[in-house]
Amino acid sequence: MHICGFFDSREQQYEVIIPYIMEGLNANDKVINILESSRHGEHCRCLADNGISIAEKLSSGQLEVLASENTYINGGKFAADKMYDMLENTLLSASRGGYESVRACGDMVWALKNLPGTDELLDYEAKLNLLTPKHSCSLICMYDVSSFSESTLKDVLLTHPYVIKDGKISKNELYVEPSALLSSLSDLQSGSLDS
Template sequence: MNKQTPFSVCGESLSAPMHICGFFDSREQQYDVIIPYILEGLDANDKVINILEGNRHGEHCRCLADNGISITEKLVSGQLEVLASENTYIEGGKFAADKMYAMLENTLLSASRAGYESVRACGDMVWALKNLPGTDELLEYEAKLNLLTPQHAVSLICMYDINSFSQNTLTDILLTHPYVIKDGKISKNQHYVEPLELLSSISNSRSGALKS
């Protein structure tokens, strides 16, 4: 396990590595949580990565700038990256769990080589609502992140709009995150399932479906 590094979210002091699902019912609630998290990271010289739909980048950067972040400076230095879902999660018009896992792993290794002691990442998962090929690998991907995060000083917040995703999907997503943000508060997730156990269950379910 990588060394633990401090960070705070929702007013709580925590330690990375940590994989968190954020359930939000509005854009405002989402930003109330992630803006202080991002600001703290930039002040602490953490690497900060935001992934969201490309058509939201202008709004997102304006929101960061309105909160005192020197966008151009941070982007040029490489400390802050604002990436598009279209170039990451669903590059080429499809999702592939192993490919995205490898992309994130390489990003974390690059951040470490660049001298960053910790990484903070927020990913808006709205891309999964497009039902592009491979979207059914989302649960597998989220589970595998719990094998990746302990190897790095990283905190990941996967952001889900509770008004857009089905209750069944949100219930499944809960299985893959040790911590959950809901109603602006973070807590240990009682529904979390260890990744190897969950991945085995997913594999068995797929095998059963193929046989039937």
Template sequence: MSFSVCGESFSAPMHICGFFDSREQQYEVIIPYILEGLETNDKVINILEGNRHGEHCRCLADNGISIAQKLASGQLEVLASENTYIKDGEFAAEKMYKTLEQTLLSASRSGYDSVRACGDMIWALKNLPGTDELLEYEAKLNLLTPQHAVSLICMYDVSSFSPSTLTDILLTHPYVIKDGKISKNPHYVEPLEFISNLSNYRSDKLKS
């Protein structure tokens, strides 16, 4: 299952962290990615804060996407962070993992070639209960994605997250988008190794 991002072609599955310094830069990358998926037979899922949905849908419509039709058919889903990542006011990593897994299985059963998902991770700055499970969740996605035809872009605003958090996030994504370009991530750590070392890693951070 091939897809394009940042003007380059790749094959799913892929788990990508997108580092963006503005909303404009974010949309320059994800609009072509979303458009391509909707023009083919991919299921497209966007997760972002509920208060951004109007602006997001207008942006998609301005780029020629027939929003109502795509939403009605179920090919496009625009979901709220507060109903997914932080449902009931907390981040439950295991629950979110299972939700995503069920979504991927359902898309496959519905006859979609693959799934493209973009998730805005700004919710993680609210420090809600469970947010400390984010790194483990990101690492575990690398066990899930190889089993499915899926490309995931986790979108991080570099002006909002601390440099140390962004450094940590890098460890859990095989590919990274930075300055509008995508590359293989040399800092990536395999998921089982990362998870087994997570407690040591956290205690080292506390000491430093």
């Protein structure tokens, strides 16, 4: 599953992702969180406050907390193909490591920095829908609705078969199949990402 999570506060975000992470850890899934390194301490405290034994899960490798700076925007730029390959390799590695499934959530705030390659965001999001059917995984792309423009959020919706809004997950009626979207992506009036 490839899910777009729309949140209007950090509290609302954690109300959704804490149960998602805990359920994954309890089911022996590999759990990956990607967010800016400046938030790692706060994030791990929040997980610990909800009963997750952070040190144990991190040391076993079942839980990974990665930095946006080392993943999405490694080297100060976004490269959709590199990020796609990194994610696919992570999914393959998790499978070889004995995990039946992977749960990942990534905070998309990095896309607001307008770094080189950010214009490949929709291409990347669309291509993830070619990746997810090949692996047992669920991916939540977390968007702060108060930070991104309405046009960007509308475009992002096109690339996710499921959406979380107001804390509830539902099938996204606006979703466009990746082959159709990728072939017409250059014609989309996506506007520019906010800074």
